[in-house]
Amino acid sequence: MILKKLGLNTICTHVGEVVDNQFKGAVSPIYVSTSYEFLDVDVKRYPRYFNTPNQEFLAQKIAALEHTDSALIFGSGMAAISTLFMAFLKHGDHVVVQNTLYGGTVNFIKKELPKYGIEYTFTDGYKTKNFEKAIKSNTKLIFIETPSNPLMTVTDIASVARLAKQQGILSAIDNTFASPVNQNPIDFGIDIVMHSATKYLGGHSDISAGALAASKDLIEHIWHSAINFGGNLSDYTVWLLERSIKTLGLRVKAQTNNALHMAKWLSNHQYIKNVYYPGLEEHPEHELAKSQMHGFGAMLSFELNEDIDALKFQKQLKLIKSSMSLAGVESTVISPFLTSHALLTPEERMAVGISDQLIRFSVGIEDIEDLQNDINQAINQTKNNK
Structure with missing residues (x-):
């Protein structure tokens, strides 16, 4: 399939399906095993490694929706955010974060980052000039959310992405409120897209999940931290999420x-x-x-x-x-x-x-x-x- 030529609903319906080669069923089968063969196989699969069949194929669907090369699926939106931050920030680093962020993200930043000697600055506003003012010599990441929760402020994605690239800083966005249906930040230069998949991707108030989508290199970098933090999603819920996205x-x-x-x-x-x-x-x-x-x-x-x-x-x-x-x-x-x-x-x-x-x-x-x-x-x- 040439993904760029597929429409939104076709991607939602068909990309990232696990093909049922044995019984030819119309929907993806569920692979719930936590133990897989390790001899003479190309992929050594394990749930915490984010590479069981259902995890692998759902990641392809979310990557296609967000116009990226790769993606990872997590147990919650906060698992995705915390893994993102900890994968790229270390002692002595600094992150610039938008002041109009989801409260849970704000709490994570204030309560957890100081434990690791990671500095942060909340912007004075959500305009590009506010982000530029907050940048320091040790800034490694800019994190934005647009539209914001709950006042629906709108940040200029392309402008912030350009600023980050000019300064050699990674940029990431919480795209939960817009969903891939209404906004694709990668097209405007953002490096990493985050979702609380509990929300629109799940869409039926019965799934807790998170997702990160980015280039293959960035996702691989995140993966090395993600396997240590253990924030993977159970394969049954992965299957439910793939089913739900068909109607996204x-x-x-x-x-x-x-x-x-x-x-x-x-x-x-x-x-x-x-x-x-x-x-x-x-x-x-x-x-x-x-x-x-x-x-x-x-x-x-x-x-x-x-x-x-x-x-x-x-x-x-x-x-x-x-x-x-x-x-x-x-x-x-x-x-x-x-x-x-x-x-x-x-x-x-x-x-x-x-x-x-x-x-x-x-x-x-x-x-x-x-x-x-x-x-x-x-x-x-x-x-x-x-």
């Missing part, structure tokens, strides 16, 4: 279309103070998002005005689930100050714009009118009971 293009496009409709509707709602979604023309990075995204994604956030108790509002929702995580086919909401950013201090949250009234909305595949009716009834119930 269809799911994410439907969710993205719904999110744009919901963002426009929410922005005109009398009880909504602010809506954060790059697909809105009033979003400060709308034009930038248009230039580097194929769609604006299915994640948005909105701030309820002070007449509505944010926690009571979520409890009144009937269809939309108040639930951790995101990106399933079902719509969900959370309060970031209690979940993704709970490990930050109140002062740290306010510094990056995370208020107690902020609701992160993962838009699913339901009918738009049903989602709107659910939000309206929850607002009315909360307003009347305040």
